[in-house]
Amino acid sequence: MNKKIFFAFCLSIFATVGLLSFKLIKDDNSVRRREIVNAGLTLPGGFQVAVIADNLGSARHLVATPQGDIYVHLARTKNGKGILVLHVDGDKATLKSSFANFGGTGIAIKNGYLYASNSREVYRYKLDEKNEVINPDKPERIVTGLLDRRTHAPKAIALDNDGNLYVNIGAYSNICSEFDHNKTGCPILDSAGGIWQFKADKPDQTYGDGIRYATGLRNVVGLAWNQQDNQLFVMQHGRDELHNLFPNLYTVHQSAELPAECMFAIKKGDNAGWPYVYYDWMQHKNMLGPEYGGDSKKPADSKYINPVAAYPGHYAPDGLLFYTGNQFPEKYKNGAFIAFHGSWNRAPEPQAGYCVVFQPFKDGKPNGAWEVFADGFAGTEEQKASGHAVHRPCGLAQSPDGSLYVTDDNEGTIYKITYKKQ
Amino acid sequence: MNIKITGLFLASFILLFNVLHAQTKKQVTHPNTVGTSIARGKIVYTNVCLACHMADGGGVPNMNPPLINTTYVLGNKAALIKIVLHGFNEDVEINGKTFSNTMSAHDDLNDRQIADVLTYVRHSFDNKASAVKATEVSKVRTVAKK
Numbered sequence: 001m002n003k004k005i006f007f008a009f010c011l012s013i014f015a016t017v018g019l020l021s022f023k024l025i026k027d028d029n030s031v032r033r034r035e036i037v038n039a040g041l042t043l044p045g046g047f048q049v050a051v052i053a054d055n056l057g058s059a060r061h062l063v064a065t066p067q068g069d070i071y072v073h074l075a076r077t078k079n080g081k082g083i084l085v086l087h088v089d090g091d092k093a094t095l096k097s098s099f100a101n102f103g104g105t106g107i108a109i110k111n112g113y114l115y116a117s118n119s120r121e122v123y124r125y126k127l128d129e130k131n132e133v134i135n136p137d138k139p140e141r142i143v144t145g146l147l148d149r150r151t152h153a154p155k156a157i158a159l160d161n162d163g164n165l166y167v168n169i170g171a172y173s174n175i176c177s178e179f180d181h182n183k184t185g186c187p188i189l190d191s192a193g194g195i196w197q198f199k200a201d202k203p204d205q206t207y208g209d210g211i212r213y214a215t216g217l218r219n220v221v222g223l224a225w226n227q228q229d230n231q232l233f234v235m236q237h238g239r240d241e242l243h244n245l246f247p248n249l250y251t252v253h254q255s256a257e258l259p260a261e262c263m264f265a266i267k268k269g270d271n272a273g274w275p276y277v278y279y280d281w282m283q284h285k286n287m288l289g290p291e292y293g294g295d296s297k298k299p300a301d302s303k304y305i306n307p308v309a310a311y312p313g314h315y316a317p318d319g320l321l322f323y324t325g326n327q328f329p330e331k332y333k334n335g336a337f338i339a340f341h342g343s344w345n346r347a348p349e350p351q352a353g354y355c356v357v358f359q360p361f362k363d364g365k366p367n368g369a370w371e372v373f374a375d376g377f378a379g380t381e382e383q384k385a386s387g388h389a390v391h392r393p394c395g396l397a398q399s400p401d402g403s404l405y406v407t408d409d410n411e412g413t414i415y416k417i418t419y420k421k422q
Numbered sequence: 423m424n425i426k427i428t429g430l431f432l433a434s435f436i437l438l439f440n441v442l443h444a445q446t447k448k449q450v451t452h453p454n455t456v457g458t459s460i461a462r463g464k465i466v467y468t469n470v471c472l473a474c475h476m477a478d479g480g481g482v483p484n485m486n487p488p489l490i491n492t493t494y495v496l497g498n499k500a501a502l503i504k505i506v507l508h509g510f511n512e513d514v515e516i517n518g519k520t521f522s523n524t525m526s527a528h529d530d531l532n533d534r535q536i537a538d539v540l541t542y543v544r545h546s547f548d549n550k551a552s553a554v555k556a557t558e559v560s561k562v563r564t565v566a567k568k
Contacts, residue, residue, distance in 0.1 A: 075484075150513060150522040178526070244473050344482040347473055387476060410483065 039415060040391075041376040046329075049374070049417045050091035052405075056084060056412035060105040061156065061319065061395035062405060063114070064088075065131035069096065070397065073107040073116055075154070075409060083107070083116060085133075086414075088399065093414060099136030105221065106157035106167070110200065115165065119153040120146050122167060122198070143167060143198050145206035147191055152219035158232060160225050165200040166232055167210075169193070170219035175239050176275040177291055186275050189215055193274055195223070195234060195266065216272040216304065217264070221341075221394075222320035228334055229364030232266040235317035235338060236307075239278055239289075240345040246290045254296070256346040257282065261315050262307035263336070263359070263366065273304035281310040309366040314343035315353035318394045322361075325402025328419045335361045338370075339393035339406060342378060350385035354378035356393055356406055374417060377408060456541065456553045463542025466535050470528060471543075479547035487514050487521040490547045499540070499554055503562040506536050533559040 039051045058075035065071075070093065072084045081098035106117035113124040114133060123139035142165065146155060152170025159165050171193035173179060176186035186193070191207060194215035198205045214234075222235035243255030250258070259278035264270070276292045277300040279285070286304055288294030311317065319339030323332050335358060342354035356374040360367050377391040378384035391408035398404060404417040474486040481488035489495050494514070495502060509527035513520055528536070533556040540559075544551035 151524055153522070173524070178524075241473060244470070344476075344485065345473060347476055348468070386478065386480075387482060388480065 038376075040379070041374050041415070043374050043417065046421075047374075047417055047419050049415050051413055052088060052091055052093040052416045053086060053095075053414040054412065056414065058103070058409045059084075059395065059407040059412045059414060060154070060409050061107045062397045062407050062414070063107050063109050064397040064399050064405060065109065066400045067130050068400060069131065070405065070414075071107055071109075071114060071116075072395075072407065072414070073105060074103050074412075075105060076103040077101065082118075088416070091416065097136070099133065100139070105154035108157055108159055110159040113200075115142070115157055115159065115200075117143075117155040117157050117167065119148040119155060120144065122155065122157060122165065124200075141204055142200070142202065143205050143210070146196075147172065149192075152237075154221060156221045156223055158223045158225050159200055160232070161227075161230065163200050165198045166213060166223065166225075167196050167198065168217070168220040168223060168234070169196055171217075171274065173275075174241060175245075175289070175291055177245075180275070180291075183292055193217060193219075195220065195232070197268075211268075213268055214264075214266045214270040214272065216270075216274045216277070218274040221316075221318040222338060222396075224320045224322055224336075226265075226322055226364055227324070228322075228361075229265075231364065233308075233320060233322075233336070234264050234266055235320050236262045236264060236272060236274070237316055238262065238313060239275070240314070242290070246296075249290055249296045253349060255313075256349040257313045259287075259313055260307065260310035261313065261317050261340075262311075263309040263317075263320075263338075264305060265308045265365070270305050271303065272307075273300060276300070277304045279307055279310055281312065284310075309359055309370065311338070311340070311357065311370065312352065314345045316341035316343060319396040319406075321396035321398060321404075323398060323402075323404070325398050327402030328404075331360060332358065334364075335359060336366070337373065337396050337404060339396050341392050341394055341409075342384075342387070342389050344387050347387070351387040351389075352384070354384060354389050354392060356396070356404075374406065374415075456545070459538045459541045459553060460545050462535075463538035463540070464546075466531065466539040467542050470531070471539065474523070474525070479543065479549075481521065482523075483519070485521060485523040486525075487516050489543050490549065492516050495543055495549060496551045499552075499558055500562050502540060503536060503554070503559050504566070506531070506540065507559075507563060507566060529563070533557075533563065 039049050041049050057078035060073050060075050062070050062072040068088050070086050082103040083100040084098045085096045086093040087096050102118040104118035108115045112127050115124045122143040125133045125139045149172030151172045156168045169192045180186045195213045196210040197213040198210045217236050219237040220234045226233050238259040242250040243252050260281035262279050277286050280287050286300035288298040288300045317338050318341040321337045338357045340353040343351045354377045355372050357370050358373040359370045378389035392410045394409040395407035406415040479489040507529045510525040536559045537554045537556040540554040
């Protein structure tokens, strides 16, 4: 009798375990299948994604032509070339050619020229009627002699409709403390930590020829000209190490979430406040920085501009694109896509970011809450949390038919996101 | 019969548990100064270094160099002590990859704290190198001051 009960008990346990494991395996398989279809990414319903190129190198910003080509700028040259030309046909991109003996981040097309930057200079290449570079070996040097002190060295660029070129010159410092010992004012802001304006067509300009268009911006990688209200928008990478430097004022968690990564709508002469000020996205206000008398509660002087939108700390916004296509649903029209490269300064908390965010806009201004648009670039939760992300979003571009391109500078992958009407 | 098997199973389990427990206990109470230096060093690492070099010593691509399997960590101790004392302000190439963030000086740490954290780093993340003594840090600090 006892034996029988024991046997039945064992059998039921075996059966349960067996069924459970079967279910687990089944779930696992279905998840994996979905990942292959979506290139490992999650997207809102109706959107699809394809990997159109892989292993390109450190693919940073890119620009698309109406003829279906894309120019991809690599951070470091690969086989001696820093710019790749690919032709996109459906879900496949084929390498056509490569040129430029310099790596870099910035790349843009305006009025028949391709502009590209390295960490000291901006060049431009004349394009033919098919938007192909006429003489890849002889670019015209437009800007030269910009500071490159390694930290925040990439010079991201944008162009307006009035013949001007905007260049980010990042601050070669976290919070300027090594240059401003007596707290009398950060001296490096005269030549870094801002956006400089140059003429788009005048060769060999340097600091003296340009205008410091906006200052107090620690580092900007994602920037774009908004055609709706004819204004420059920039994404600032906020400061690091609030807790490490001020353990009595900021907890480890606060230091992971603060300060905000900020979107600023820039007008000539604006000051965004770095290093004196940071934006607290939880209190919704500009705060006086702890290096300059702040205590995590004192607000900043109102002379510094406020961001028009703010995002969690250390997400690292590297790409900004205003969507003007007709392929995506109506709500995306004229809104902003932001490529977040992902954090490193959230440790010991889990790292975060590594996603493409959508920020709704109305009449040229952010309108409503941002949402994660494409996620899953980092890989597994463990890879994401530890910061060993597999893919890291960087550049954004819009294809002629309104698809969205996203570059990844870790594995050199290019994604194409499309919307299928249902 | 059943009771006997269960009893045997329990007994072996208890035995195994005791062995494992004894082993952990042995590690904790190891009368080894290197061991205690590593334990103290881990606390310094967590407070000062982890934010940039990460919990696993893997660093951050393009920015903060890894502390794993590199001569900067495993090689000359005086050179390593100097990096902690004075910071590091140049591009560093490790296994074909470049890292460009500036490391600030940490001369506010005392000799023992620096010795402990370097001993921890040289014994962690699969690193195996000799311990660093406070007297060695003191020597480098004095030479640098002159």
